[in-house]
Every structure is written in structure tokens, then in C-alpha cells.
Amino acid sequence: MAMRLALKGLGNRVMATIPACCWTIIDGAWPNHALKIPLMHTAFETAAIAASGIRAALDVKGEEDVTVMAWAGDGGTFDIGLQALSGAAERNENIIYVTYDNEAYMNTGIQRSSATPYGAWTTTTPVKHPESRPKKNIMEIMAAHRIPYAATATIAFPDDFVRKFRKAKDIVGMRFFHILSPCPPGWKIPSDMSVKVARMAVETKVFPLYEIEDGERVTINYWPEGRPVRDYLMMQGRFKHLTDEQIEHIQQFVDHQWKRLVHLHELTHGSLPEEAQATLTSR
Amino acid sequence: MKLLENSTYTVLKGNHAVSVGAKLARVEVISAYPITPQTTIVELLSEMVASGELRARFITVESEHSAMAGCIGASLAGARAFTATSAQGLALMHEMLHWAAGARAPIVMANVNRAMAPPWSIWTEQTDSLSQRDTGWMQIYNESNQEALDSVILAYKVAEQVRVPAMIVLDAFILSHTSEPVEVYPQEVVDAYLPPYENPNALNLEHPHAIGSLADPNVYMEFRYKLQKAHEEALRVFKEEGQRFKEYFGRAYDTLEAFYLDDADYVLVTAGSMTSTAKYTVAQLREKGEKVGILKIRLFRPFPFEDVRNALRGRKKVAVIDRNISFGHSGIFYSEIKSALYRDSGAPPVFGYIAGLGGRDVRPNDIVEIYEDLKQREEPAEPILWKGVRV
Amino acid sequence: MSNNGNRWDPKKFKAGEIPDTSVTLTDSLNNKTGSWRSMKPVIEDKYAPCIKACPTNTLIPQYFDQLIRGNLDAAGWILLEHNPIPSVTGRVCPHPCELGCNRGRYDQPISIREIERFVGDHILDKKGIPPKVETGKRVAVVGSGPAGMSAAFYLRRRGHTVVVYEKEEKGGGVLRYGIPEYRLPKKIVDREFQALERMGVQFKYRTTVGKDVTVEQLLQEYDAVFLGHGAMKERHMGIPGEEHFLSGLEFLWEVNHGNLTPPGKKVAVIGGGNVAMDVARALLRLGAEPIVLYRRTEKEMPALKEEVERALEDGIEFRFLTQPVAARKENGKIILTCVKMQLGERDRSGRPRPVPVEGSEHDLEFDAVVAAIGEYVDTSFLPKEALDKDGWLVADRKTGRTPVKGLYAGGDAVLGPATVVEAVGMGRRAAEAIDAYLNGVEDYKPAPLPRTVSFKYIMTEYFPKAPRVEVPELPVEERIKDYFKEEVLGYDLDRAVKEALRCFSCGHCNSCGNCYVFCPDYAIKWVDDKPVVDYDYCKGCGICAQECPRGIITMEFERLF
DSSP: OHHHHHHHHHOSOEEEEEOSSHHHHHTOSTTBOOSSSOEEEOOTTOHHHHHHHHHHHHHHTTOTTSEEEEEEESIIIIITTHHHHHHHHHTTOSOEEEEEEOSSBTTTTSBOOTTOOTTOOBTTBOTTSOOOSOOOOHHHHHHHTTOSEEEEEETTSHHHHHHHHHHHHTOOSOEEEEEEOOOHHHHTOOGGGHHHHHHHHHHTTSSOOEEEETTTEEEEOOOOOOOOHHHHHTTSGGGTTOOHHHHHHHHHHHHHHHHHHHHHHHHHHSSOOTTHHHHHHOO | OGGGGGOEEEEEEHHHHHHHHHHHTTOOEEEEOOOTTTHHHHHHHHHHHHHTSSOOEEEEOSSHHHHHHHHHHHHHTTOOEEEEEOHHHHHHHHHHHHHHHHTTOOOEEEEEEOOOSSSOOOSOOTHHHHTTGGGSOEEEEOSSHHHHHHHHHHHHHHHHHHTOOEEEEEETTTTTTOEEEEEEOOHHHHHHHSOOOOOTTSOOSSSOOEESOOOOTTTHHHHHHHHHHHHHHHHHHHHHHHHHHHHHHSOOOOSEEEESOTTOSEEEEEOTTHHHHHHHHHHHHHHTTOOEEEEEEOEEESOOHHHHHHHHTTOSEEEEEESOOOTTSOOHHHHHHHHHHTTOTTOOOEEEEEOOGGGOOOOHHHHHHHHHHHHHOOSSOOSOEESSOOO | OTTTTSOOOGGGSOTTOOOSSOBOOBOSTTSOGGGGOSEEEEEOOOBOHHHHHSTTOOOHHHHHHHHHTTOHHHHHHHHHTTOSOHHHHHHHOOOHHHHHOGGGGTSOOOOHHHHHHHHHHHHHTTOOOOOSSOOOOEEEEEOOSHHHHHHHHHHHHTTOEEEEEOSSSSSOTHHHHTSOTTTSOHHHHHHHHHHHHHHTOEEETTOOBTTTBOHHHHHHHSSEEEEOOOOOEEOOOOOTTGGGOEEHHHHHHHHHTTOOOOSOSEEEEEOSSHHHHHHHHHHHHTTOEEEEEOSSOGGGOOSOHHHHHHHHHHTOEEEOSEEEEEEEEETTEEEEEEEEEEEEEEOTTSSEEEEEOTTOOEEEEESEEEEOSOEEOOOTTSOGGGBOTTSOBOOOTTTOBOSSTTEEEOTHHHHSSOOHHHHHHHHHHHHHHHHHHHTTOSSOOOOOOOOBOOGGGSOGGGSOOOOOOOOOBOOHHHHTTOTTSOSBOOOOHHHHHHHHTTOOOTTSOOOOOHHHHHOTTSOEEEETTEEEEOTTTOOOOOHHHHHOTTSOEEEEEOOOO
């Protein structure tokens, strides 16, 4: 779904590379290929550099107008692929790197990754001792490389999603997308709820929609009315075991993160839009 | 070829010979990470790219693993890709070496042989490259700087025809940092020999396809079969192109090189720079009337079984001198040579010597001692005969 | 190698040939994932609650959709399918649709009536196309009010010959002679009749059924008869001195005939219904000082809330809990004896019963008194077989059928004093029943209505809150000065579209594309700007049904048999 929106934003002169992830399967087993763009499968930790390699080849051949996109899961980005990603970001490779984050190693059967949020159940963080650390903030890591563009997006906000990809298409240099992508079996949700859950993640400020330009300029794209995180957590089986205290802990964490983000938005723009104030007080 | 009159003769270090070879091959993407003793290869290439002398993109990656992944991306997107590494770096690349071969990306890489740590060592030993023998890469071992330069060009010529990646291997310092006179060919001649890279499998927008997609047990084996067949084809093409090389550049190459071999009763099998020492020694032994010769292994993968059998059939004894070791087994060339001779009616006894690990010098005296030892050795052969180990 | 030196092309591979690496040769469409499904989505338009709430069942979201797309004519024609006089209802309708509107539960209901007025006015002079085929069947329509107009419109559309009998010299009934000019300009009514005339509806004006011709004669002369004569008799209060009062209908009839002199300066208006409001507000505009006397409180007034509000805005004085019990004439003035009331227990209508407060009699002096306490239906001229034992006209609400063969009825004539829109709805339904009858259908039953999409099926996440688009109106100071100035100015195109865009479009697919966007399997195809499920690839995940903002997609079990 996210891939379709991305390609909608990018047009058809796109080449992609995909490391080991769900998409290794989704695109189809040989001889099938579901996407209508050239695609190179690559090793788990190499999405960013494989894309850089393709980019280099296209540049040498004078095909600068072709967009090169790396499309990787959270494991391939937050964990094993972080080194190559950091390298590509630091070199400001002219590629688009997309991580579709389902917050665990889903393809291998739901093991925790560094993208797994606090309190979540996975097969390696069982209910008796669930994930004890917050999710790695990949956006801040990417911003720290001072890349021209980094943005969050989710399928639940398709217009925002497509707009950002269109915008990214015309930026030269490293562009990074963090896409929250619910995984029904991994999150223990019914398949028809995936869009709803993604939307709730935004509405509860667990997953804010924002952009960071040149690593510094922060723009919040959507100001949620602000529902309690409980609404988001309780939709999902992976959080069912959480106690009230744990939920409160998450709420405080989310509120704090949101305040930071709003502050950065204010720093960037000099002021806050009208709807911002309500988001700081309401739950 | 007339144009060759325009060749320049210059003194180059082995690493720079490799760089010049890559430049003459008009590599388009270089994706590399520094490691001693490989660094000067990419330093020179980087300068060439920066000055515009070489029209290529140089990706200064953050690891060897990425160096290879970048080459694969570039190669499958239709660019001639090159990298160079050594030892630890090569080991880190291991996963991607399989990938490059499996994806049939005809990348050429120079590996400067260096001993694996620990203990830390920056000096020559072949265990690093030989550890990668099952990754599906061609491996070409080089004795001189000229050979190293030539091998880059030849490797591309062969690799791109059969779409199998190739590693050209040279010894740390002994070649890499040692200057020798090298003939640098005019670009036009190289261009005439090596056409621009084209890969029919390369990503293209007109027929968007995926490369490297999942293969279930019904089809995976067929792709492995295809890769093996490509290696078999590579052997043929290598021999053919090695001869054609002479038409363009005046030097012929084969899978093996013989030195005083025709009437030799005793044969020393070597690879890499050690061969030069052995040649120097054997020439003197010949003067003394010893019927000894040298068989140099140039092409290790695909392995030239037939050539090895033909070269060794009917000899009295063979000594394989390995600057490498497969722990728990023996010298790697030794075991490969033995396997080539298995059940050959005229197969001679073969003895395996381990020498010069971690860059320890193998001197003419050592060669003489090995030869003397060989002559008095009786079968059955011990799996390992250590030369010069002080324990 | 066989294809060296060329770019990759799947056509170069023979069947069964394998490339050197896993380079794909085809797309994945051969993998028909539809077989994995146990539930399947079904895309089907349903009814919006506004459609259900509207007595005409106008397809509101459907014509809004066309309006938004810029197809004004198409919007108009959809509207006319259920309501032939949207320019009228767009002005005077009490808009039950807006009460039904799902958006009312979210922020504010859509201003459906104002959009209807805009679209109705757009199509007003375009409608009125004669039928392509004449059936030769003849139908008499008694009365040219909203019920009669509606019945005539839909009967004529079906090719029947329609003759309308009207006792007045012009058509429209209550629209022309009841509702004041500032609410419904007569020009609009005129244009409605021009449309009916263009269709070929014939009119016999100044012909009173029951006097000039009997119902029995019509039944003989015509293949069917529709009664839409309304409820035009004023009720009596039954108090002494009542003979000094004017009736509300009489007053409005006079005014609408051009008699613009008010019956006095200080005028009492007795009653709390819409007629009372029309009377009071008309009086004010004609220079009088009306005072409304009503025996209950504002809350219980049967008049439309917005009419009461407008009357209050106009500055009209209301005396609540005031009941006239007698009247007498002294020196040209009318002295009304009134009692104060208090609210008691609820009566059958659900409203609290007003109870007189003892010793609260007081006299009030007026120049004139207009009583508008309700109307009733004249049935004196109808065949006895069509009446029940209390003398009420018997007619089926869904078809207008009476016990007399070929005799149908609708509007106030059946319902008692009701609304224009109910009359329009009944007129249309009766026309459909008559058409069936004329085609020889014995047991005609109208088709049941589709399912309604209730609020819980609306995905409000997709709709940012937004207030209604304001309706331009004359300022109060200006409107109370002129009886002839229409007080509501109505939407222009921009406002109409902007307001229509607020519509959830409950149950009507407006091609928003959500299902298409969110389908993970490309299993929603887009055909003629509408989604179609490709069951070959639909895995039945249910996201489309969850994410349809308007309840059009429902998941059904995949049946094996």
C-alpha cells in the first residue's frame, strides 16, 4: 500500500532496491515481479549502499533524471542496515531511502528490533518481560546527518504521503522516509484495522507526521486533536498486557516527545499555528 | 599491433599497476574502503577521478561490505564496477561476494593478499582470498606488476562475457608496494580489446524486472547449475582471451605458467610473487643439472583441472608450496592439486609445504631446501610439511 | 551467451528457459490471491438518512455529488426524480432531511434545503419537457397545490394526459394563496406552472370540483382521479364573539390577492402554528403591530422553530400561556377576554396540556383579531365510499389509493394540515401507483427502500470539522419593511458547492478513491470513475470496508453454495 503511494508520488522513472524484508516476498518469487519498476534485491544490510551503487551507475551513464529508491524494513534500517544508511546519508547520496517500519522482525516471526516500542510484546520480548526500551528515534539520527529531507508518513494519511514523495522527488541528495506500517499478525490486529491503527498512531501523537529539512528545520504537518495513547495501544494485542502505570509511562513519554517536536517547529517557524496549543494540553 | 608502439614504459608499484589497469579498462563506478595494503590502489583511482582523467563515480563507502554492495548495485545498473580490498576487508565482504556471483554481476576486484588477524598482520598471505574460493568468483593470482595490470583488463574481458565476477590477487608489499617497470598500453588498444560493458540483465526502465528475487526449491538449483556452467565456460573463455591478449598487447596468458617444465622430473607448484623467487632458484638449480621446473597457478577459480593434469602427468614428484593454510586440513593449493590428479594414471606423488605465512620471506635457500627435501621424500606424503616454522 | 549485448527483454526467453540469475520474466498477476479469501467486500450504494427522512426520498448525496463535479444539470435531473418543485421546497420546506443528516451528530447538519434551492432554481426553467410517448390514458387532478403539482408532473412524465382542476384563477393552492411573498415569491410559483404547462399538463381554472363538476363525473370521464385539494378550511375556536375574527387563511388569501391593507393597527394573532407565524409576520410587513397569543409556551409551538425565531427577530410580540375565552366589539375595537394558562400533564400529542389559572381573566383591546388555530379538510364533496365513519378521507399513505377504484388522494387532503414536502412526496407516490393501475397492475406495492447508512458507519476521521456555510439573508431592519422582498437570498454556486462538500455522502459512492488507495493488493479496479472489486485478487482483508468513509462497502461471507 505504502509502496503504491510512494510510486504515485515518484512517477515511473524509478529504480528500486529492496533488502531482505517482507517485500522480498511480496514482490513475488521468480519468475514473478509485482512492481512495474526495475528492482534489485539486495542483502539485508545494504539497501542504502546498493541504491548508491545504482545511483552512481545512472549518473555515469547520464541518466540523472531516474529516481533511485531504497525500500527497507525497520530491521534493515534501524539495526543491521544503519551503518550503510549512515554512510549514504553522510555522503548525501542522491537517493530516496524509505523505511517501512512495522516495529519488529516480522518476516522471521516477530522478534524485537530497535524499532520495537516500549512495552510491546514480540517473540523475543515476551509478555513477562516486554520491550523495556523506547523505540530508536531514527528521524533524529537521520537529521543528525543534516540530510536535505527527512519525513514521516503513514498510509492512513495518503495525501500527506503522496505530497511528501512528490516533494522529495524534486530534492537532490539524501531523502529519508520513516513510514509506520502496521503488521496485522505482528501487532495482533485484524487485517482490516491496519489503516485505522496507523491513523490512531498519528492521532495519539505516538507517530507524529512531520518533516525535517536540512537536518534542522522541523515542520509538523498534522496537528492531532490528541487522543490518549491508550486508544492506540488497546487496539493492538501486542500491548494488551500493559498495566495502567505502563500506559501512563508511555503517555508521558509521548507527551514529552511531542512537546520537543512542537518546540522545534516553533524554533523553525517562529510561531505555532492556531491548532497547536490544543495539542499540548489535551489528551 | 602497431599502436602498441605508443606504449609507455614506466616504473609502477603493484598497486598502481592495478589502478592503471582499472583506468585503462575504463571502470565507471569505484566503490571502495581503505585497508592497508590496498589503499594506494584506490588513492590513485580517486585522484584520477578527481582530475577527470577517469570518467567514473567514486563512492567512498563506510565499509568493505558496502564497497561490494555498491559495486553490485552499479554493475546491475549497467556500469563497469571496480573495487579493491584486503584480508579483513575481504572477509567482511564475504556475504556480498556470494551475492555478486549469484546476481551474476561481472565486477572486478583486486585483493592484496594479507594475513588474517589475530594476531594483527599487514603482510602477505593467501588465506584471505583462498577462503573465498566457494563464493563463485574467479580468482587470478599474479606474480608481477605487469601481470597485475594485465589481469585487470583480462578479467573484465572474461567476466563480462560469462557474467561471473573476478578477483585479481597480488601479494602485500612484495608486489603492492614494490616498483617494477611496467608497460602501460595506449588507451585505444585497450578499447579495441575490451568493448564497453553491457549486461543484458541490467535494470532498465523499458522492461522493468527484478533481479535476485526469491527462488523456491523448484528453481533455486537451476540457478546454481547455471553459475557452475558459467564457470566452466569462463575457463574456456579465459584461455581463449589469454591468447587473444597477445594479439593486442604482445603477452599471452594461460591458466598456468610453466618454467623449465618440459623435461622436469621434479615440479614446484607456486602461486603469486613467490614464483619469482622460485624461478630465480630453479634457474640456478638447472645450471647445476637438476631436472626441476615450476608450475605457476594463475587461475585458481575456475580451477584448470585438465591443464594441471597435463602439466604434472608422469613427473617424479611434485612439491606444492602454499603461502596459506586451511586449518585442520592442509595447504589449499596442495589439496586442490591432489584432487586434480586423483586417479590419473600418470599422477606423481605430491607433497605439500607451508611457507611464508604472515609475510615471512621465502628466500631462494628455502626453495632449495624444499627441493632437496622433496627429492628424498618417500610416500605416503604427510599432509603438511612446515617450512621455516620455529617451534 | 545468447543475449549478450542487448538489454533485458522477457520476450527473448523461450518457455522453460531460465536466465542466468533470478531475473524475473513476468508480473505476478498469475498468482490469483483471490482464492485465499473467506470474506468478500461488496460495493453497493445505500440510502443516506437524509433520503430516508425526506418525505420525497430525494437522492440528496447523489445530486450533491453531481453538483460538486460541476454537472449542474445532472444534479437537477436527479433532484427532479423525486421532487418536481425543488425551487419551492428549497424555500419553504421544514427540512426533516437536515434532522436526519448524519453530520448533525458530528458538527452541524448540511444545509440541504439551501443547496436544493440553488439546484432547483438552476433547473427551474430547463425542466418541463413533454413526454416522448403519449399513453392516451387520462387522469384528472383535483387541486393544483403541491400534491396536485407533484402528481401531475409525474403522471405527465409517464405520458398520461393530465387535466388539473383548480377553483382559483391561478394554480398553486397554498403556495400561491397561503405562503407570503417574502418567503416564496409568486414568480417562482409562476415558473413552476410554466414548466408544467411546457410538459403539456392541462389546467381548468375557476372550476370547483363538487360544484362545477362532481368527483363521480370525473371518475367516469377519466381513467383515474387524484385528489389533492388540501386542507383549506379554518377551524373554529368555539368561543363567544368569534364572528368578529378573521381566519388566518382568509387573511393570507386576501393579501396574496393584492389586498395589502392590514385589518387594523393593533392586531391579535391567535395560534402557534406556521399559519399564525405567516399571518403575524405578514401583518408586520404591511404596517400593523401584530401580537401573537398562544396558549402554551414557545417550546410547544407547532410552527417551525426557525419561523418562530424569525418572528422574534422581527420584533413581534408574543404572549404565551394566553388563551382567549371570549370576544366582544366595542367602539370599533375588539375586546378579547383572555385567561392565563399554566402547563399541566401531557396530552395525547405529547405536549403539556394548558390549564387555566383561576381568576386570571383579563381583557385585551385590539383593532382586529386573526385566528389561525388550524385547518381541516373539506370532504363534503367526496363520494361516501371514500370516507370512514368519522367522515375522513381514507387513503393509503404509500400509494394514495382510496377505497374507490381509480380514485387516489394525497397531501393535506389525506394527512390533514401537514407540509409541502409531504404533499409532494405523496403526490409522486400516488402518481406511481396510478401509473401502475393504468398499466393494469392489480396489487401494486412500492419497492422497499434500501438500507440506510447510520452514523456509526461514517469514518469521521476523513472529515475535518467545519461549520455550515452561511446563508445570505436580508438584514432584519430591511426585511420587515417590505412584504415583497424575499428575505432569504440563498446560496450562489460557490457557497452551494462548498456546503455540498461538507456532505459525508452517506451510502453514495462519490469516487473518493479510498478503497482504491488502501487496497493492499491492487484488487480494487477503477472503472468509469467507480471502484470495482477484482475478486481474482481480493484476499478479503476488509481494509476497504473499514476505510470507506461512507458505508458503501460491506464484508459478506464468501458462500460455497
